[in-house]
Amino acid sequence: xxxxxxxxxxxxxxxxxxxxxxxxxxxxxxxxxxxxxxxxxxxxxxxxxxxxxxxxxxxxxxxxxxxxxxxxxxxxxxxxxxxxxxxxxxxxxxxxxxxxxxxxxxxxxxxxxxxxxxxxxxxxxxxxxxxxxxxxxxxxxxxxxxxxxxxxxxxxxxxxxxxxxxxxxxxxxxxxxxxxxxxxxxxxxxxxxxxxxxxxxxxxxxxxxxxxxxxxxxxxxxxxxxxxxxxxxxxxxxxxxxxxxxxxxxxxxxxxxxxxxxxxxxxxxxxxxxxxxxxxxxxxxxxxxxxxxxxxxxxxxxxxxxxxxxxx
Amino acid sequence: xxxxxxxxxxxxxxxxxxxxxxxxxxxxxxxxxxxxxxxxxxxxxxxxxxxxxxxxxxxxxxxxxxxxxxxxxxxxxxxxxxxxxxxxxxxxxxxxxxxxxxxxxxxxxxxxxxxxxxxxxxxxxxxxxxxxxxxxxxxxxxxxxxxxxxxxxxxxxxxxxxxxxxxxxxxxxxxxxxxxxxxxxxxxxxxxxxxxxxxxxxxxxxxxxxxxxxxxxxxxxxxxxxxxxxxxxxxxxxxxxxxxxxxxxxxxxxxxxxxxxxxxxxxxxxxxxx
Numbered sequence: 001x002x003x004x005x006x007x008x009x010x011x012x013x014x015x016x017x018x019x020x021x022x023x024x025x026x027x028x029x030x031x032x033x034x035x036x037x038x039x040x041x042x043x044x045x046x047x048x049x050x051x052x053x054x055x056x057x058x059x060x061x062x063x064x065x066x067x068x069x070x071x072x073x074x075x076x077x078x079x080x081x082x083x084x085x086x087x088x089x090x091x092x093x094x095x096x097x098x099x100x101x102x103x104x105x106x107x108x109x110x111x112x113x114x115x116x117x118x119x120x121x122x123x124x125x126x127x128x129x130x131x132x133x134x135x136x137x138x139x140x141x142x143x144x145x146x147x148x149x150x151x152x153x154x155x156x157x158x159x160x161x162x163x164x165x166x167x168x169x170x171x172x173x174x175x176x177x178x179x180x181x182x183x184x185x186x187x188x189x190x191x192x193x194x195x196x197x198x199x200x201x202x203x204x205x206x207x208x209x210x211x212x213x214x215x216x217x218x219x220x221x222x223x224x225x226x227x228x229x230x231x232x233x234x235x236x237x238x239x240x241x242x243x244x245x246x247x248x249x250x251x252x253x254x255x256x257x258x259x260x261x262x263x264x265x266x267x268x269x270x271x272x273x274x275x276x277x278x279x280x281x282x283x284x285x286x287x288x289x290x291x292x293x294x295x296x297x298x299x300x301x302x303x304x305x306x307x308x309x310x311x312x
Numbered sequence: 313x314x315x316x317x318x319x320x321x322x323x324x325x326x327x328x329x330x331x332x333x334x335x336x337x338x339x340x341x342x343x344x345x346x347x348x349x350x351x352x353x354x355x356x357x358x359x360x361x362x363x364x365x366x367x368x369x370x371x372x373x374x375x376x377x378x379x380x381x382x383x384x385x386x387x388x389x390x391x392x393x394x395x396x397x398x399x400x401x402x403x404x405x406x407x408x409x410x411x412x413x414x415x416x417x418x419x420x421x422x423x424x425x426x427x428x429x430x431x432x433x434x435x436x437x438x439x440x441x442x443x444x445x446x447x448x449x450x451x452x453x454x455x456x457x458x459x460x461x462x463x464x465x466x467x468x469x470x471x472x473x474x475x476x477x478x479x480x481x482x483x484x485x486x487x488x489x490x491x492x493x494x495x496x497x498x499x500x501x502x503x504x505x506x507x508x509x510x511x512x513x514x515x516x517x518x519x520x521x522x523x524x525x526x527x528x529x530x531x532x533x534x535x536x537x538x539x540x541x542x543x544x545x546x547x548x549x550x551x552x553x554x555x556x557x558x559x560x561x562x563x564x565x566x567x568x569x570x571x572x573x574x575x576x577x578x579x580x581x582x583x584x585x586x
Contacts, residue, residue, distance in 0.1 A: 014423055014426070015423075015426050015427060015430050016430075018423055018424060018426060018427025018430070019427050019430050019431055021427070022427050022428070022431065023431075023439075026439050026443065136568060136571050136572060136575065137564075137568060139515070139567075139571050140515070140519075140564050140565075140567040140568035140571050141560075141564040141567075141568075142519050142522055142523055142526075142560065142563065142564070144523065144526060144542075144560075145542075145556070145557070145560030145561070145563070145564060148549060148553065148556050148557060148560065149557065149560075151549070152549075152553045152557065156550060156553070163550075246432075247432040247433060250432045250434060250435070251432070251433065251434040251520070251523065254434055254438070254523075254527070255523050255526065255527060258526075258527055269435075269438060270438075270527050270528075270529065272442075273438055273441065273442040273529055274528060274529070276442065278442070281438070281439060281442055282439075284435075285431065285435045285438070285439050288431075288432055288435050289430055289431040289432065289435065292430060292431075292432055293430050
């Protein structure tokens with residue numbers, strides 16, 4: 001297990017390297033930082049001085065290494081607009097995004113696995129078809145439209161839940177859960193559909209296996225066959241999709257935080273793009289990408305734990 | 313005709329999805345001649361009207377008819393989906409063919425693809441849109457880049473397994489050129505799954521375009537794409553929810569049609585293969 005983990009970690013390194021090169025090139029493509037710092041009416045001498053001070057006159061690969069070094073020392077730069085360190089801005093926004101992402105994953109996994117099991121149990125029946133239709137629907141409705149539908153229904157018409165805003169969990173846990181409920185459900189639609197589909201397909205495949213017949217022949221109850229034997233063996237693809245689906249959750253975060261006015265990283269990056277605040281954009285893009293790569297790594301390790309047959 | 317009917321009966325999803333999509337395309341093409349209200353006409357006396365027989369989808373804060381705008385904007389939304397599917401389909405196929413056939417390029421191309429895939433799609437789009445100027449081309453490119461790796465992987469994988477097929481070996485021995493083998497003998501084998509993937513790419517591209525435009529990061533506001541119409545309604549949601557809900561549901565049904573078509577296509581291809 002340790003050797004497998006080490007090898008998998010090594011395999012993730014080139015991907016992280018490729019990502020950091022891409023993000024670095026993005027920063028370079030976004031314009032000349034020296035010109036932006038110097039202002040409109042800078043003399044060529046002043047520009048050259050700033051360039052030398054920022055080491056922009058070095059070859060690109062040396063700049064890249066220097067930038068990488070700064071990242072490793074925890075220096076992520078400063079916002080061009082407020083002058084705050086990007087690390088602090090990201091830190092302040094982390095809680096809302098993390099709450100939303102975790103609540104979404106919880107809702108989607110519970111409902112998705114449940115729906116998938118229901119469909120597999122009634123394979124070919126009308127329940128199966130209904131779940132299939134719900135899934136295609138989930139893939140087709142943008143999460144912000146679901147969000148607005150929920151606001152319209154539960155917040156405006158019924159008045160059960162607040163329409164917008166965020167309360168930190170440390171301040172008032174009950175109010176926090178009331179604020180996070182609608183956005184989490186809105187964001188779940190796509191993810192839930194993805195999980196339900198994979199669960200159904202994966203369960204149907206395992207239910208065809210010989211060992212299921214053996215378990216039934218040995219007198220295991222249908223519930224036991226379904227939950228203990230089939231679900232455990234079908235778990236690997238389900239866990240994979242939870243990792244892959246993080247990209248989906250992220251798209252949801254960016255737009256859902258805007259709909260519900262939550263002070264999270266998604267809101268931060270949208271504001272940064274509208275203000276052309278490149279260091280902030282760069283940092284959030286890099287952060288999300290690294291988390292995405294790491295999450296897929298964790299998923300791969302979870303495989304090995306779930307299914308001892310998997311070894312690379 | 314009878315063959316088409318038999319196919320439709322066997323593959324309901326394919327037929328329903330195809331018909332729905334054809335309806336949307338027809339709407340987009342004939343929209344300007346459908347008559348009714350003008351998409352840009354501002355009627356000061358008709359501001360923020362709720363849906364009625366006169367304004368099916370209500371009217372916005374400038375008194376423009378939302379239904380007319382949705383019809384007018386369907387072209388832009390569908391065009392983005394089609395363009396992204398074509399762009400990522402072509403570029404991805406080319407890269408996949410290169411990676412699958414030219415051995416020394418394989419590692420380089422696929423590592424770059426891994427890198428692009430490792431950055432979540434919306435982040436790539438946001439980064440590109442923030443650097444380049446807003447416009448139809450930028451949005452198409454920014455969304456399309458995300459899907460190139462998926463196509464390249466599919467084509468490369470298919471190519472690697474096809475390379476071992478006897479008929480490809482036979483063609484090699486008969487002295488067919490490398491390009492001839494790839495394009496005449498191997499590419500046709502990839503087309504069917506490629507078509508399925510491209511339908512799904514078109515569907516997700518339309519969703520991403522609407523999301524970006526809704527956030528103000530997509531198409532310029534003067535193009536009434538479905539995302540832009542919804543962006544207009546953002547601050548007015550409490551007073552006039554129809555400005556967001558109707559275009560949103562229209563978008564959802566168009567994407568639903570394309571997804572249904574893709575799923576139906578996949579089932580039909582699997583059934584044919586046995």
